[in-house]
Amino acid sequence: MRKEEQFKQKLLVMKEDTSHRISAIDRDIKHEGMTADWAEQATERENDEVLESLGNTAELELIMINNALKRIEQGSYFSCSLCGQDIPVARLELLPFSSHCVSCASDLEH
Ligand SMILES: [Zn+2]
Numbered sequence: 001m002r003k004e005e006q007f008k009q010k011l012l013v014m015k016e017d018t019s020h021r022i023s024a025i026d027r028d029i030k031h032e033g034m035t036a037d038w039a040e041q042a043t044e045r046e047n048d049e050v051l052e053s054l055g056n057t058a059e060l061e062l063i064m065i066n067n068a069l070k071r072i073e074q075g076s077y078f079s080c081s082l083c084g085q086d087i088p089v090a091r092l093e094l095l096p097f098s099s100h101c102v103s104c105a106s107d108l109e110h
Contacts, residue, residue: 064097
């Protein structure tokens with residue numbers, strides 16, 4: 001199997017996983033089939049905030065995964081989207097949805 005194909009499979013699994021996580025969080029936020037008294041509703045509102053931020057993280061991750069899949073289709077998966085240099089395979093194995101080389105990524109963080 002080509003290296004690109006391996007990453008694609010990995011990303012598709014992650015995508016599946018993340019989508020499930022998002023829909024589970026959405027279900028929790030909507031409290032389907034749940035009845036609550038006032039005290040419970042207050043706790044649930046606090047939980048909702050936590051859930052929402054988890055949901056946002058998951059959604060962001062999904063965007064990055066989709067972006068990486070697009071980059072595989074375009075054949076640009078292994079090059080940095082900023083400077084065009086090769087992204088080390090070891091880095092992609094750790095972060096399959098990263099689209100920057102090590103030095104650009106650290107530039108972005110600072
Ligand atoms: Zn770069």
